[in-house]
Amino acid sequence: MSLLSVEGLGIAFGGVRAVHDVGLTVAPGEIVSIIGPNGAGKTTLFNMISGVYLPGAGRVRLDGEDVTGMAPHLLARRGLSRTFQNLQIFPAMSVLENAATGFHLRERGALLADLLALPGARRRSAGALDGARDLLARVGLDRAADREAGELSYGALKRLEIARALATAPRLLLLDEPAAGCNAVETEEIDRLIAGMAQSGIAILLVEHDMKLVMRISTHIVVLDHGEKIAEGDPATVSRHPDVIAAYLGAPVAVEGAAHADG
Template identity: 50%
Template structure:
């Protein structure tokens, strides 16, 4: 099997229970190296829970997560991140008191034992690598189209640009796999188009992307392959064309299964 067909991420029978609630129910899918793969599903379907498990925020009740050939199930977040599996969050999480460029610089230090705050205060770290970090941060800001805003305070950026900044910061950690949790939430049409372009160019740089997203037009435009989850279960997987035509997917989005199964 060539490297290009290898699954970079393999989610195997992942189940997550919160008390009596089954948020993920034996979910399995493979994300091939180099792919732009999307997970979609209605509100509360279990998408963020799946991301939390994949990124090591908490271990699954059952099942395995395999990344680049290694089982990473239950490893803590910093250990997962240091292997090159980097995520962004559904709610924007920037350092508001830092500039746009400094936010990316923080990402340049791949999250290690002490996490990002420790990286900020490690003696000598900032000085030693300052020039290289600055060069790289500016390059990444240019890449996402925020070069002109580099010296602004991060919280002065319009919301759509904050989301792009999060992508730049995640890229600074040099991910093999980038997990994006609803990056287009709250964006207008123009901002969503800019984001779609950035996501496609990230993928073209060789970064495998796993995208959770509600914006169907964005998913259908950028994803090569899509898994659909509903009430914690994977109900379909296929190309955008296959997913669009899938009766269970149509039913899930129209609320058909909710009434049928209730």
Template identity: 60%
Template sequence: MSILSVQDIGIAFGGVRAVDNVSFSAETGQVFSIIGPNGAGKTTLFNLVSGVYQPKSGQVRLDGEAVTALEPNRLAERGLSRTFQNLQVFFRMTARENVMVGRHLKESRGLLAHLLALPSTLRQNRESAEIADALLSRVGLADYADTPAASMPYGALKRLEIARALAAEPKVLLLDEPAAGCNPVETEEIEKLIRTIADDGVAVVLVEHDMKLVMRISDRVLVLDQGRVLAEGKGAEIRSNPKVIEAYLGTHGTREANLALN
């Protein structure tokens, strides 16, 4: 059974169907990528799946449970985490503290215990810090644990966001353009990280404009165009699909499309 199932999801803004009856499913341990031209509806689809927007039609199921339009925090409790297109980090916090923020759903949150600094709270904070350090090591940022986020390189911040999302122990991880703005070395680091996350049994759903990364890493690819599904399949099928090539670069862009998609 699919860990994430999206069926006929849709939303309109001002009468324009930004996402129009889109369906897909992702399996545990799979990298499922969503691509398409600018304005195709990729991030809007992510916002529907992650509870940022409420769909006007369709449904979302997570691990067999209907979760359509649940708030993001309730989805996170059920095992769905995400990152965003634009960096969403706390720049005045250290890398360790940023990741610890992602643990809050896994902690007891008694206000009185925190105010009194009870031993149980101190122990919980130590455990969260240890988990954060382990996650920073996993994403290659162990040396940045005590570094304020404001002093970290851009590519490291992208991996920091992934570490924070992993702190909630997700079953499904939505990554919105994790390699955007990264140089080739940073992109390669993120590519390897995504593959290891999937290999550890997490379903990774990826929106990304770097087509070479997408084709190297994806188990399946969904193509959106003007809010609708244009094609779905393995990378080789998508690369050779005439509709995909036309959507990206027009009917005369076959050579350029092959360079981009291979």
């Protein structure tokens, strides 16, 4: 059963149609990738799904509930979290403190208790730090916990942002170009991390330009061009689709093995 269902989603800016009639589904443990040339509408689609933009048409359903246009913090409490194309890191804070900030959406303490540092607030803070340490170990950054985030490599910062998103305990995680700017070694680390999250049952919706990564880990691929879906299917099918080749790939892309997650 699908966790995320997107139906006929569309939006226009100043009369210019950015996304039109796009639909897709993502099930638990599935990795669905959205690809397409620059300006195809990929991040705009992400922004509608994650509540940043209010769609002009269509519906977004999370586990059957209509969440179209719901605020991002409310979606996070329902299990939808995301990363952004541009890093949202606090460089002067420690790596551990950055990871811990993701736990605030799971806290239910009173504001006054937090301001006065009452025992309940202190317990929540300690719990967030313990949880952050576990997440840093999961993304391979436990040894960097006490360093300032601004000292990390770009690839490590990408993994830190994923750790912070995982702090919200997502059932669905939207990853916007997690391997952008990463070298080959860092991309392999991102690859393993995404595969591991899917294997743990998290549904993954991915926007990424690294076609080798996309073809290697995706269960299903959706291709956009000029805001419209022009193809979808498994990696092998999409890599041979003539419209995809003409619009984006330029040539068939080799598919390296099966996807990491079951559909």
